[in-house]
Amino acid sequence: MRIVPAEEFDLKRESDYGTPEQNEAVKEIVRNVRREGDAALLRYTEQFDNTKLTASGLRVQHSELMAAYDEVEESFVTAIRSAAERIRSYHQKQKRSSWMDVQPDGSILGQIIRPLQRVGVYVPGGKAAYPSSVLMNVIPAQVAGVPEIVMVTPPATGGTEGINPYILVAAAEAGVTEIYRVGGAQAIAALAYGTASIAPVDKICGPGNIYVALAKREVYGAVNIDSIAGPSEIVVLADDSAEAAYAAADLLSQAEHDEMASAVLVTTSPALAKAVSAEVERQLELLPRRDIARASVDSYGAAIVARSMDEAISIVNKLAPEHLEIMTEDPMGILGRIENAGAIFLGPYSSEPVGDYFAGPNHIIPTNGTARFSSPVDLDDFIKKSSMIYYSKEALLRDGETIMELARREGLEGHARAIEIRLEQESQTGGNSK
Amino acid sequence: MRIVPAEEFDLKRESDYGTPEQNEAVKEIVRNVRREGDAALLRYTEQFDNTKLTASGLRVQHSELMAAYDEVEESFVTAIRSAAERIRSYHQKQKRSSWMDVQPDGSILGQIIRPLQRVGVYVPGGKAAYPSSVLMNVIPAQVAGVPEIVMVTPPATGGTEGINPYILVAAAEAGVTEIYRVGGAQAIAALAYGTASIAPVDKICGPGNIYVALAKREVYGAVNIDSIAGPSEIVVLADDSAEAAYAAADLLSQAEHDEMASAVLVTTSPALAKAVSAEVERQLELLPRRDIARASVDSYGAAIVARSMDEAISIVNKLAPEHLEIMTEDPMGILGRIENAGAIFLGPYSSEPVGDYFAGPNHIIPTNGTARFSSPVDLDDFIKKSSMIYYSKEALLRDGETIMELARREGLEGHARAIEIRLEQESQTGGNSK
Numbered sequence: 001m002r003i004v005p006a007e008e009f010d011l012k013r014e015s016d017y018g019t020p021e022q023n024e025a026v027k028e029i030v031r032n033v034r035r036e037g038d039a040a041l042l043r044y045t046e047q048f049d050n051t052k053l054t055a056s057g058l059r060v061q062h063s064e065l066m067a068a069y070d071e072v073e074e075s076f077v078t079a080i081r082s083a084a085e086r087i088r089s090y091h092q093k094q095k096r097s098s099w100m101d102v103q104p105d106g107s108i109l110g111q112i113i114r115p116l117q118r119v120g121v122y123v124p125g126g127k128a129a130y131p132s133s134v135l136m137n138v139i140p141a142q143v144a145g146v147p148e149i150v151m152v153t154p155p156a157t158g159g160t161e162g163i164n165p166y167i168l169v170a171a172a173e174a175g176v177t178e179i180y181r182v183g184g185a186q187a188i189a190a191l192a193y194g195t196a197s198i199a200p201v202d203k204i205c206g207p208g209n210i211y212v213a214l215a216k217r218e219v220y221g222a223v224n225i226d227s228i229a230g231p232s233e234i235v236v237l238a239d240d241s242a243e244a245a246y247a248a249a250d251l252l253s254q255a256e257h258d259e260m261a262s263a264v265l266v267t268t269s270p271a272l273a274k275a276v277s278a279e280v281e282r283q284l285e286l287l288p289r290r291d292i293a294r295a296s297v298d299s300y301g302a303a304i305v306a307r308s309m310d311e312a313i314s315i316v317n318k319l320a321p322e323h324l325e326i327m328t329e330d331p332m333g334i335l336g337r338i339e340n341a342g343a344i345f346l347g348p349y350s351s352e353p354v355g356d357y358f359a360g361p362n363h364i365i366p367t368n369g370t371a372r373f374s375s376p377v378d379l380d381d382f383i384k385k386s387s388m389i390y391y392s393k394e395a396l397l398r399d400g401e402t403i404m405e406l407a408r409r410e411g412l413e414g415h416a417r418a419i420e421i422r423l424e425q426e427s428q429t430g431g432n433s434k
Numbered sequence: 435m436r437i438v439p440a441e442e443f444d445l446k447r448e449s450d451y452g453t454p455e456q457n458e459a460v461k462e463i464v465r466n467v468r469r470e471g472d473a474a475l476l477r478y479t480e481q482f483d484n485t486k487l488t489a490s491g492l493r494v495q496h497s498e499l500m501a502a503y504d505e506v507e508e509s510f511v512t513a514i515r516s517a518a519e520r521i522r523s524y525h526q527k528q529k530r531s532s533w534m535d536v537q538p539d540g541s542i543l544g545q546i547i548r549p550l551q552r553v554g555v556y557v558p559g560g561k562a563a564y565p566s567s568v569l570m571n572v573i574p575a576q577v578a579g580v581p582e583i584v585m586v587t588p589p590a591t592g593g594t595e596g597i598n599p600y601i602l603v604a605a606a607e608a609g610v611t612e613i614y615r616v617g618g619a620q621a622i623a624a625l626a627y628g629t630a631s632i633a634p635v636d637k638i639c640g641p642g643n644i645y646v647a648l649a650k651r652e653v654y655g656a657v658n659i660d661s662i663a664g665p666s667e668i669v670v671l672a673d674d675s676a677e678a679a680y681a682a683a684d685l686l687s688q689a690e691h692d693e694m695a696s697a698v699l700v701t702t703s704p705a706l707a708k709a710v711s712a713e714v715e716r717q718l719e720l721l722p723r724r725d726i727a728r729a730s731v732d733s734y735g736a737a738i739v740a741r742s743m744d745e746a747i748s749i750v751n752k753l754a755p756e757h758l759e760i761m762t763e764d765p766m767g768i769l770g771r772i773e774n775a776g777a778i779f780l781g782p783y784s785s786e787p788v789g790d791y792f793a794g795p796n797h798i799i800p801t802n803g804t805a806r807f808s809s810p811v812d813l814d815d816f817i818k819k820s821s822m823i824y825y826s827k828e829a830l831l832r833d834g835e836t837i838m839e840l841a842r843r844e845g846l847e848g849h850a851r852a853i854e855i856r857l858e859q860e861s862q863t864g865g866n867s868k
Contacts, residue, residue, distance in 0.1 A: 079839045090543055093535055101527055108780075109524055109794050116807055117773065130844050166843060202807040224807040245859070249852040256848035288847045335822070339551065346542075346824040351856060353849040354825050357840040358833055360543050361821035373550055373636040373658040375819035385809035387795035388769070390780040391788050399792055405513045406791040409600060410564050413722045414690035415787040418683040422785060425679070 001251075001265075001277040001297050006306040006315055018214045026185045026214040033189035038196050044186040049125075051155040053181065058197045060163060060179035068168035077169060083358050084135055084173045090360025091143040094379040106392035113385050115145035118199065120191035120223075121176070122206035123167055125154035125183050131170035132356065136363050136377065137205045138174035144382035150201060151176045152191060154183025183208075185215035192219035203382070226381065230368035231260035231300075234352055235321040235341075237312060237334070238276075240269035242327035243348055247272075248279030250325055250352050255296035256289040262300035264319070266312045273303040313337050320371040323352050342371040396422060435685075435699075435711040435731050440740040440749055452648045460619045460648040467623035472630050478620040483559070485589040487615065492631045494597060494613035502602035511603060517792050518569050518607045524794025525577040528813040540826035547819050549579035552633065554625035554657075555610070556640035557601055559588035559617050565604035566790065570797050570811065571639045572608035578816035584635060585610045586625060588617025617642075619649035626653035637816070660815065664802035665694035665734075668786055669755040669775075671746060671768070672710075674703035676761035677782055681706075682713030684759055684786050689730035690723040696734035698753070700746045707737040747771050754805040757786050776805040830856060 018026075032040040038055040046052050069077065100110030121137045124130075134151070141149050151171050156162045163181055171179060180198055182190060188208075194200030203224040204216055216225040234254035236247045251263035265276050280301070284293050306312035313334065316324060320340035328334055331346040338344060342365035343355055356363045366374035400423045407415035452460075466474040472489040480486050503511065534544030555571045558564075568585070575583050585605050590596045597615055605613060614632055616624060622642075628634035637658040638650055650659040668688035670681045685697035699710050714735070718727050740746035747768065750758060754774035762768055765780040772778060776799035777789055790797045800808035834857045841849035 075839060076843060079836045079843075082833075082836055083840060090535070093533065094545065096530075099527065101524070107793075111528065111795070111812070112769075112778070114773070128845055132840060132844065221802075221804070224804075243859075245855055246852075249848075249855045253846070253849045253852040256846060283851070287851070289845075293848065331824070335546075338820070339548070340818075341820055343821040343823065344546070346822065349827045349830040349856065350823050350825040351830075351852045353837055353841055353846075353852050354830065354833070355821070355823050356849060358837045359541075359823045359825060361545070361823060365821070368655075370655070370658075371818065371820070373818055375817075376821050378545070378819065380814060383809075384774075384805065384807055385812065386772070386775050386805070387777040387789070387799070387810050388780065389777065389784050389789050389793045389795060390765075391784040391793060393783050396783040396785075396788065399516075399788070402513045402516055403787055403792045405509055406517060406566060407787055409510060409513075410566065411562055411723075412687070412690060412787075414683075414727065415687045415790060417717070417721070418680075418687040418785045418787050421679055421683045422783060425677075 001280045001301045001303055003273045003277055003303045003305060006304055006311055009302060009304045009315070018210050022210055023214055026211055026218055029185040030189040030215060030218050033186050033195065034193045041182055041186050041190055041195055041197075044184065045155065045182055048184050049154050053155070055197050058180045058182055060168070060181055065168050065172050065179070068165035071165035072169050076166065080131060080135070080170055080173050083132070084139060086358060086360045087135055087139045088143055091140050091362075091379055095143070096379070096383070100388065103395070105395040105398065107395045108388070108390040110388040111385055112388055113383050115147070116141070116202045116382050116384060117146070118148040118150065118201045119146045119382060120150045120152060120201040120204045122187060122204065122208050122212055123151055123153040124208050124212070125156065125164075129164040129167050131166045132363065133207065134167060134170035135174050138171065138176055140362065140377055140379055141382045142175035144379045146382050148178065149176050150178045150180070150191065150198070152180045152182050152187040154187070155181040185211045188212060188215035188219060192223045205377075205381075226364070226377065227366065227370070227374060229364070231262065232257045233262045233321045233367055234323040234325065235264045235266055235316055235319055236325045236327060237316055238265060238267045238269070238272055238327040239309070239329060240272050241329045242267070242272055244272060244275035244279045246348055246351065247276045247325075247327060248283050251276070251280060251301065252283055252287060252293055253351070253353055254323065255293040255301060256287060257292070257296075259292055259295035260300065261296045263297060264301065264321075265303040266306060266315050267303065268306055268309050268312055270305050273305050277303050309334070316341065320369045322365045322367045322371065323355070325350065325352060340372045342366045342376055393426060397426065435714045435735045435737055437707045437711055437737045437739060440738055440745055443736060443738045443749070452644050456644055457648055460645055460652055463619040464623040464649060464652050467620050467629065468627045475616055475620050475624055475629055475631075478618065479589065479616055482618050483588045487589070489631050492614045492616055494602070494615055499602050499606050499613070502599035502606075505599035506603050510600065514565060514569070514604055514607050517566070518573060520792060520794045521569055521573045522577055525574050525796075525813055529577070530813070530817070534822065537829070539829040539832065541829045542822070542824040544822040545819055546822055547817050549581070550575070550636045550816050550818060551580070552582040552584065552635045553580045553816060554584045554586060554635040554638045556621060556638065556642050556646055557585055557587040558642050558646070559590065559598075563598040563601050565600045566797065567641065568601060568604035569608050572605065572610055574796065574811055574813055575816045576609035578813045580816050582612065583610050584612045584614070584625065584632070586614045586616050586621040588621070589615040619645045622646060622649035622653060626657045639815075660798070660811065661800065661804070661808060663798070665696065666691045667696045667755045667801055668757040668759065669698045669700055669750055669753055670759045670761060671750055672699065672701045672703070672706055672761040673743065673763060674706050675763045676701070676706055678706060678709035678713045680782055680785065681710045681759075681761060682717050685710070685714060685735065686717055686721060686727055687785070687787055688757065689727040689735060690721060691726070691730075693726055693729035694734065695730045697731060698735065698755075699737040700740060700749050701737065702740055702743050702746055704739050707739050711737050743768070750775065754803045756799045756801045756805065757789070759784065759786060774806045776800045776810055827860060831860065
């Protein structure tokens, strides 16, 4: 891994908005599903997933879900259950209540907080299945109280209708209420606009390939969508107290995700930079996914040597990484100075995979520097809020003139008159009495 | 206003994504401001706002702000101050704290909640100035603790550099920290990417014309943006206890905004539908903005007669209106059955303008049916959250195997090894001791 002085480092970031052809293809798929419903879904499933289904075969049956439990190891069920329990427990701490403010004049103001009614979660198909992502997308919705949580995932290619049993078990444990075997842009269109078989949702979450991402962009507005994730990132901020082998292993756990993943060490210690760099080389060669990790480390990895902890912290804040590990003598002393980071891991035992799978906080975290203004997925992503205004007669009589002054200043006489007509009528019918 | 039976009503909704030419123009402006900075800003300000500025003239001086107070009526300052105080007080009730969960094994999980660092607020120029929108955009940011709140607004056309003094006073009262006289897509580009004179922000809020809206879409990702508002909407849900004249006045206060605004009565009472419809006609003719209100009422207005309160409520939930007034005998009894509405006004004295200007809740509210999944502007729009994970050695030794099982199941051996290397090393250097 290359070692660079702080002043020479600039993080490469890439965004993928698709080619014009991909954009056009997605628009057409969405248009057709919107127009033709199930018929289009089935046609695209045959075309893209080599699977011939009937409309009644779209929905995964309860018996298939139960059968999935027989196909997976018991140790997996136990593991996913403990993870689900911890994730649920963390997200439960974010619960918020509707509130109201009862005022002395009899007015009541408030905010009503309610779960979304129906949420769709996309789960990619293909060889690699990520049950942990199912937990991280579904559990916050379920804890928020969303009554209908719909999962869509493509059928396994090659003519079988099957869905990865680990995904099915994770879905059942997380609290998914309906599952459909459909993927790609066509699944997103079905969730957004509905078909005879799939009722439309309020929000669509979950990762997918470029077609899925473009389709989410395309339907945004008709439904809400989560943010579209870029390649994964880790920054390890370390001083010379850090264990080089741990730092290297954690950097590699990020680099193995994706050739475009970024793993960066920021340190005040030139010796540590050297040691971590050497450890990265050593451990990298032993990884099954070494080709991916190598590409990531070579293109996006670096060990940055800062001249002071102040400079190191300011680099971290500029990078605004998705994951930040602080491996310094006193990590809590640095925490308060971190302005921008999606998830912050403190101390030698808080390895990033602890958070990816198990600790409780969500692993869906803003990438690409957007931690500057975005947040990890949490309950707030699955609620909606309504303001409530009950104004008393006393309050209206007191404030009416002021409201009319402001409305007239903006040239909105109709607004003023909506107040005026009440002031006039109420003074005719008994004046200031309540 | 036309009276329609429930089963025949369907709300027209329109979205404006601009023409291809407008989109291209905006892309070019953003590109040029990004590349040339202030030079492009000044050029576009001369071209679009007929105002020749120098870079040092972009920023509005403190003395100009003070002078604005001399240009407005004292009654306006008093009114805007009371409104600001109420809005501030309501938003303060939304304050949330960072929290942590200290676990028996010594681990600490938490969520750190912090304000955004720098926010940009767009304020449209033109003849109509809306000081109330300045309050509604700026106060939540200020209460959330955002230290830098930047306002941009175009200079008055016709060669003067002046800015509407009502806007300036509202900005000062709301807590804006910097003001620049620049508007249009060029202002949005400057806020997103920064120029020598204007430092970039984390989020851009505020309404604007189609060029501003397209520019916000264009820069989204580099910065966050608020949602893009559609035409304003009101639904009045009423039974025969409602005062027809009040309902009509409130419907018209919405209709006068915009020819595309929508004002709809939903009632169980055919007699009230008739009375409100007649009152709308009568009051409409007296309004200064009667042409706009007429166009809105004719195209988007209706009095819908439902066969039961259940049906009426279900229509409201389907419409998911920006503003909902409930004028029934027992409005609180209906509140809990309203699933989708941005702001809910209860009883005869809670006229919508009370909320537009004064009561406290925000008047920036989801339009176009998006109350199904979006919320009025509040403090949540101006914060970012970071997850915090401090895992103890004890916890890692306990959970390490489970985490490795989950990582290996997903084929991410590098993740497993980041845990394994710690388990091995810690057992060599003293096993289970903390």
